[in-house]
Amino acid sequence: MRTPVVAEARPTHTLAGDLLDRARRHGTRHAVEFTTGDGRWSTLTYAELAGRAAALARVLPAAGTGDRPRFVLIMLPNGLDYVVAVYACLLAGVVAVPFYPPSVLTARTARVFSERLQEIHHDCAPDAVVLAEDQVGFVADALAPAYRDGSSPMLIAAGELPTAVDPAGVAVRAGGADLAVLQYTSGSTRTPSGVMLSHDNLVANVRALATKTAVAEGEAAVSWLPLFHDLGLIGMLFGAVHAGMTLHLTTPAAFVRRPMLWLEMIDRARACLTMAPNFAFDLAARASGRSDRRLDLSSLRLAINGAEPVRHSTVAAFTSALRDWGLRPSAVVPGYGLAEATLSVTVGDHRRPPRQLRVCADRLRRDGVAVPPGDDGPVTVLVGCGTDVDDTESVIVDPDRLTPCPPGTVGEVWVTGPGVAGGYWNQPGRSAATFLPGPADDRRRFVRTGDLGVKIDGTLYLVGRVKDMIIQRGVNHCPQDVEYAAECAHPALRPGGTVVFGTEPDGSGPVVVLCELERYLGGPAYPAILASVRAALAEEFGLDIATVGLVRKGQVPKTTSGKVRRRASAQRWREDGFTVLARSPAALG
Secondary structure, three states: OOOOOOOOOOOOOOOOHHHHHHHHOHHHHHHEEOOOOOOEEEEEHHHHHHHHHHHHHOOOOEEEEEOOEEEEEOOOOOOOOHHHHHHHHHHOOOEEEEHHHHHHHHHHHHHHHHHHHHHHHHOOOOOEEEEEEEEEEHHHHHHHHOOOOOOOOEEEEEOOOOOOOOOOOOOOOOOOOEEEEEEHHHHHHHHOOOOEHHHHHHHHHHHHHHHHHOOOOEEEEEEEEOOOOOHHHHHHEEEEEEOOOEEEEOHHHHHHHHOOOHHHHHEEEOOOOOEEEEHHHHHHHHHOOOOOOOOOOOOOOOOEEEEOOHHHHHHHHHHHHOOOOOOOOOOOOEEEOOOHHHEEEEOOOOOOOOOOOEEEEHHHHHHOOOOOOOOOEEEEEEOOOOEOOOOOEEEOOOOOOOOOOOOEEEEEEEEEEOOOOOOOOOOHHHHHHEEEEEOOOOEEEEEEEEEEEEEOOOEEEEEOOOOOEEEEOOOOEOHHHHHHHHHHHOEEEEEEEEEEEEEEOOOOOOEEEEEOOOOOOOOOHHHHHHHHHHHHHHHHHOEEEEEEEEEOOOOEEOOOOOOOHHHHHHHHHHOOOEEEEEEEEOOOO
């Protein structure tokens, strides 16, 4: 274990201070360019962004005093207004609470979203909400039950944001250990978990990521990631402004509707940096094969693949499909992070292709060790997520004994460093169980990630989640591996649309496998699809399977960042909440 890092003095600046500095030094440079994918672009220069943010900061609730900060819920779609609102909060010394609006208001989505808003209110009681004009009435009605005493948050419609002021002389009203962002984790459901990020956390992690990626002032970045998610907000927006880059931004819906837009934006901007989850690289690779356009992607140095497991097949498919468009073999850079560590923990080396580790699948599942495969046994290929970013250390810990694991042994990933958050807002018990001193008398403060991994020669390889692991006959099966094998078993199945969970709460017992169809098919096709999934899982894993079911697209619950929600799926299954088009008989394993 490395020698503990000596704590430095607190940063003398904040991310809001970065913006003001950029506005003074090169205010006419474009900070953010935005499109919905229709060919039209809107732009904010650094001076315009600082001026609009400073104007909005003046009308936000005054910064809190004592133990109760002021919270501002930002409930806008991706766009320039979202960017302005976030930086206005940072300037004003109030806490930004990144959130999202419902894309379509139906009776069902209105009910679900109203419940979600009320949960957020119960947790942090926002003092103001910045939102779209057409949702003011809906939000007021949704929050009315929570404000029976007549009080209510200030509702600020995007169309009524104040005009820009001169940012010269504007001062940042908070910094250091003050709370800056309350980042609700993507898996939060009935009990929202707001991660408390200070200005120090943000500055330290954004600095570390900039150092690791070696981005430079004046370069361009491209993102379609939602700004309410940490990868889009901290990795792309805060990272770009901190480095003095221009961020070219669109919406998640525009990307999903036409994945080629992402690649076209990289070409147009001559971008050096982008970030996305693994599924996006799959979608873009397939879309490029259907396109008759030829793009130039030679400017792209870093396409950071994070937020979900990185698959070696995806990296190979993406780089192969775009090689003729000038994509560098080393451009896809795996990374790992989590909201509880602000964002970045490890990032790969952008000067070389990602490290891949071939290990014996049987020993990995049975013994939790990463050893070379035999001559004819099954092989698991793990993709390296890189090495630790500056001043951050990840260690592998036995989750039961809470002791360091021997080299090459799988354990829980624990993280320490200046990006480790202050805990969960209003949840002291959960905070104490998640943020705690390290193993082996290491008194530094760590966060337990819940992720399983192994470190070899400083590179982190992820294996799965502690709570999601499927255990049969003493063998551990990573659900992501089972899901991937199932969805690859037949071309009619939707990539990223399969979920696997055990029938017992502890992960033991036969498993249920639910697969979304890419498109609706008639009943005669279903038996062959089911048989293909069963055969693939029997051959590779030998699992005891309770049921294989086919469901329509969109049935499998996912987090706001696109990750499959296994425990929510298991709960919905127990409540007969899935509409199953076809299923296999029980006890097929």
